[in-house]
Amino acid sequence: MMKRPKIICHMLTSINGKISGAYMNSKYAIAGSEAYETTNGSYHSQAWLCGRVTMEKNFTHFHKPELKEIETPYPRTDYVAQGNAQMYIVSADPTGKVGWIENTVEYENRPEAHVIEILTDKASDEYVAYLRERQISYIFAGQVLIDCTLASEKLLNLFGIKTLMVSGGGYINWSFLQEGLIDEVSIVMTPATDGRTDTNTIFERADNLPEIAPVGFTLKSVDIIEEDTLWLRYGVDK
Template sequence: MMNRPKIICHMLTSINGKISGGYMGSKYAVVGGEAYETTNDSYHSQAWLCGRVTMEKNFTDFHKPELKEIATPYPRTDYVAQANAEMYIVSADPSGKVGWTKNTVTYENRPEAHIIEILTDKASDAYVAYLREQQISYIFAGKDLIDCTLASEKLLALFGIKTLMVSGGGYINWSFLQEGLIDEVSIVMTPSTDGRTDTNTIFERADNLPEIAPVGFKLKSVEIIEEDTLWLRYGLDK
């Protein structure tokens, strides 16, 4: 039995593997967006995880945290503000930069999600206090870079998360993949592209991570969804 959640990388993409860009606003992406939510629901997960930039773009509008001077820092230990929430949203935020203004997120038709921050030792005492004041849960996993394995184990042990959806951006997706933590890759592919070269793909290796051998996959299923949208499911070729 694994001591971590089952982890699915679930992404909406263009036909050329982009996870952002102008195509997201096209008529072709409407059905894809609906299918993305329907297929996400089919996994019955207890949490979904995104990187810092994705969180700031979609939920905080890049709001900066208002940090105060701390006379007595909180201990740098994990903090569970809400156990047994119906849904969690997990923010991979190594340095502690996301400017949350409340401790829950609402997204589409998903249940209201309690926020969990994944921090590294780089996060400041002031940011830890900022999270505590708002009753936002957090865990520490790693010195400079997020230790995805340790973080996953803590998400199961502390919050009871048995199925976790990892949903971008490309850097955090790759971090989980390179540590061998992705059990399935689920792609909802819209029949469109915008040709941009400055947008992200599903998996991208940060410059400060070591290069590893290419990762192979085994196709589990293909489903044709309305309006020529595909749902592709892959397992790792182990």
């Protein structure tokens, strides 16, 4: 019996595997952006997960958390502010840096999503209090680096998340992949590139992670979407 959600890595990419860059604002990416949402909805997930930088860029606009001095720290235990939300957005934020203003996010046509922070022991007591004050759920998973396996198990057990979409950036995608947690890779590929070398790809190993053998995939399906956009689905060869 699986103790974790089914996990799909679902990404919008350029033709050369980039997940950000100027190409995303081009006419070539319009159909892909629409298809990304449509295909995302087809999985009927209860949550999607992104790394800290993605959250700051797209949702908090790099707002810094306003931390206050505290006399009595909250215990280092998981906190479920809302256990029956229709949708969750999960922030992989090891040291606690994302400056959330609200405890929910509205994105595209998805249901309003309650925020869950994944923290490690490196997060400060002041940041934990910051989340509590805003009624933002959080779980602890790992001492320095996020233990994606433990986090996944807690997302199922505490919040009832049975299907989780992992949606970048490249480092958090790779962290889930290297722990053997990705069940499917879903790529909506736009017919464009901008040639940039300073943007992320779908999977990237952080320098502080050990190098492992290459991961292989098995093709499940290819769908041609309008305007020359492809939807590629892969299983992970385990």
